[in-house]
Amino acid sequence: MNFDELEEKMRATPHVAFESLQKIPKVSGVYSAWLEGASRCFYVGSAPTSLKRRIQEHFSGSRAADRFCLYVYDQYVHDKRPNGLNTREVNRLTAVWIRDNIRFKWVEIQKSYVKGLEDKMKRKWKPILKPL
Numbered sequence: 001m002n003f004d005e006l007e008e009k010m011r012a013t014p015h016v017a018f019e020s021l022q023k024i025p026k027v028s029g030v031y032s033a034w035l036e037g038a039s040r041c042f043y044v045g046s047a048p049t050s051l052k053r054r055i056q057e058h059f060s061g062s063r064a065a066d067r068f069c070l071y072v073y074d075q076y077v078h079d080k081r082p083n084g085l086n087t088r089e090v091n092r093l094t095a096v097w098i099r100d101n102i103r104f105k106w107v108e109i110q111k112s113y114v115k116g117l118e119d120k121m122k123r124k125w126k127p128i129l130k131p132l
Contacts (some may be wrong), residue, residue, distance in 0.1 A: 003120045006030060006107055010121070015103035020057050024052040024106065030118050031106035033053060033068070041127040042102065043068060046118035051106045058102070060097025063087075069094050071129045076101075085111070 016023055029051045033043035045068065048055035054075055063070045064087075073094045083091055110116060122130070 001107075001109055001113060001117070003124075004118060006060050006109070006117050006121065007124070009107045011106055013105040013107065015105055016101050020046045021052070021056060021059065024055055024104070025108060026050045026052045027108050028111040028114055029108045030114060030121060031104055032121070032125070033058070033129075034103050034105065035128075036101050036103060041125045042089040043071075043129040044118060044125060044127050047106075048111050048114050051108070055106070058104075059095065059098055061091045061093070061098060063091060063094060068129070069098070072098055072102075075129070077078040118122050 010030070015034060016111050027050065028046075028048050030044070030064050031051055032053070033045070035042050045054065045058075057066045058068045060066065061069050061073075062075050069091070073090070077090075077094050077097050081090060085093070
């Protein structure tokens with residue numbers, strides 16, 4: 001698949017919320033995250049083995065295991081959280097924020113093409129989090 005095909009498929013794919021996680025396949029691919037109602041891409045990532053597992057990790061809110069969650073926490077949750085929360089509670093707040101505000105799209109791609117197409121998408125789409 002070339003980049004133009006990836007971009008066209010990604011734009012045409014419907015957004016998927018946490019409640020529809022079961023629709024995500026366990027295959028390799030590239031995905032994008034979108035803030036609810038926003039027109040600019042929030043994040044671009046890749047899953048060399050399982051899109052479902054990778055996106056499920058993002059919905060977990062676990063900052064130690066997932067950089068996406070850490071980026072979200074740093075920019076959107078930290079300043080609004082109550083003081084005195086332990087790590088589990090902070091991760092729960094991060095998960096709730098992600099589940100309430102983020103929707104995902106994905107395109108299935110052979111593992112050998114995933115990283116190169118992810119980088120091209122980041123360069124062109126310039127996502128809010130983690131742009132190249």
